[in-house]
Amino acid sequence: MKVLVVDxxxxxxxxxxxxILDQHPDWSVSEAPNAAEALALAARxxxxxxxxxxxxPGVDGFTLVEQLRAQGAQGRMALFSANVQEPVxxxxxxxxxxxxxxxxxxxxxxxxxxxxxxxxx
Amino acid sequence: MTxxxxxxxxxxxxxxxxxxxxxxxxxxxxxGAEVVLSVPELRVVDKxxxxxxxxxxxxxxxxxxxxxxxxxxxxxxxLMFTEARSYDLVRAVVPDxxxxxxxxxxxxxALIEVGNLVLDAxxxxxxxxxxxxxxxRVPALVKGEAGExxxxxxxxxxxxxxxxxxxxxxxxxxxxxFLLDQQAMQALQQAVARFLxxxx
Numbered sequence: 395m396k397v398l399v400v401d402x403x404x405x406x407x408x409x410x411x412x413x414i415l416d417q418h419p420d421w422s423v424s425e426a427p428n429a430a431e432a433l434a435l436a437a438r439x440x441x442x443x444x445x446x447x448x449x450x451p452g453v454d455g456f457t458l459v460e461q462l463r464a465q466g467a468q469g470r471m472a473l474f475s476a477n478v479q480e481p482v483x484x485x486x487x488x489x490x491x492x493x494x495x496x497x498x499x500x501x502x503x504x505x506x507x508x509x510x511x512x513x514x515x
Numbered sequence: 516m517t518x519x520x521x522x523x524x525x526x527x528x529x530x531x532x533x534x535x536x537x538x539x540x541x542x543x544x545x546x547g548a549e550v551v552l553s554v555p556e557l558r559v560v561d562k563x564x565x566x567x568x569x570x571x572x573x574x575x576x577x578x579x580x581x582x583x584x585x586x587x588x589x590x591x592x593x594l595m596f597t598e599a600r601s602y603d604l605v606r607a608v609v610p611d612x613x614x615x616x617x618x619x620x621x622x623x624x625a626l627i628e629v630g631n632l633v634l635d636a637x638x639x640x641x642x643x644x645x646x647x648x649x650x651x652r653v654p655a656l657v658k659g660e661a662g663e664x665x666x667x668x669x670x671x672x673x674x675x676x677x678x679x680x681x682x683x684x685x686x687x688x689x690x691x692x693f694l695l696d697q698q699a700m701q702a703l704q705q706a707v708a709r710f711l712x713x714x715x
Contacts, residue, residue: 402554405526408715449532451554476529476536481549497533497643 395421395512396440400432400458401447401474406498410445410474413503429453429461436462441469443510446491448475448482459489470510474498517672517700519559522715523707528557530644531676531691534637539680541632546607546682553679562694565673566661569595569690573662580630581668582654584638587647587706588699591668592638593692594630598658600687601626607682627656637676637691645706670694674703 397414401407404427411423424441426432428450435441444462448455455473462471472492475482486493492509494502507513532555539550560568571577578601580594596604605622608629631654642649657664676691695703 403525403529403532405522405711405715406529412714449552449554476532477539477552478536479540479543479549481543496536497529497640 395442396469397421397423397443397445398426398432398435398441398469399423399445400426400429400450400455401445402427402450403447406447406474406496409498410503410506413500414507416500417504417507429455429458432458433461433465436467437465441467443507443512444469444471445474445506446471448473448477456485456489459491470512472506472510474502474506516561517559517697517704519704522711523704524557524559526644526707526711527641527674528555528676530640531555531557531637532640533643534640535633535676535678535691537640538633538636541636542608542629542682548683551681555676555678557674557676559672559674559700562665562668562671562673565675565692566665568675569661569677571597571661573660575661576659577661577664578626579657579664580627580634580654581657582631582634582638583652584649585652586642586649587645588649588695588703590670590693590695590699592634592651593668593690593694594633595690595692596626596688600689603685604629604682604687604689607685607687623656627654630654630656633689633691645703645710647706668694670696670699672697672700674700 399407399410407425414423446455473486474494476496478495483493494506543550576598578596578598582592605625608625638649674693678689
């Protein structure tokens with residue numbers, strides 16, 4: 395599996411990556427600090443799973459989901475955010491993507507993988 | 516001044532993000548509308564330089580909810596607004612049918628409630644990140660000229676988070692600050708460094 399983690403926090407990206415690789419050492423995990431880099435990476439190679447932060451400088455996570463799809467991305471997507479308001483969760487549901495609440499911990503990353511259909515259990 | 520690395524500030528910003536996000540979820544239920552949050556920015560500044568980085572003059576009138584807390588770090592957390600913004604915030608959180616006169620009585624309580632909510636959520640998120648307990652005590656509202664309010668506070672370094680949020684088409688600028696003395700700031704930094712070395 396190939397995963398793209400999009401988050402403006404390097405700490406968040408690094409922990410998400412470490413937890414995924416701990417559970418799935420044979421997967422590859424790429425990182426992007428913003429939407430522009432995520433779009434550029436996804437244009438070069440296909441990803442199976444996208445973990446996307448919502449509140450990022452510039453383009454936000456919701457818009458990025460739409461832009462990735464418009465660009466032909468086929469992977470399963472999850473929004474991974476500290477913004478846990480009901481209207482935000484609803485917008486994720488309307489877009490047809492999973493929503494996982496931060497903080498980034500082994501438990502929340504495992505929940506993210508389960509939400510995109512790649513649980514370990 | 517304590518020198519913070521980009522990664523250390525990044526880790527704390529994530530914790531504040533979680534705190535502000537969970538407070539916004541409660542606020543959103545209180546006001547029956549989404550609270551639109553900006554990307555917060557965290558800086559560590561001298562208390563003397565804090566006002567300028569707030570974009571405030573010493574004579575500007577501000578309103579601050581001050582929340583003392585103890586536990587791993589003994590300090591004060593503040594949620595500050597300019598007085599004008601504080602009225603916008605109160606207007607957003609109290610019911611529309613309240614008259615201005617009734618509002619006067621409620622404004623103070625409403626601000627303390629919001630301040631307590633935001634600060635408690637931020638302290639909880641920082642405590643969770645660093646695996647330490649921070650216990651909040653009773654918050655109070657302080658009003659006055661910015662220079663005077665800052666002068667009253669103990670502590671010489673300030674960790675400052677600038678956040679922009681909008682509620683019901685009102686744009687509200689708020690500042691979350693932790694006032695710490697150098698010893699407490701170093702203890703906080705050591706805890707962040709421990710977190711980073713355990714997780715990265």
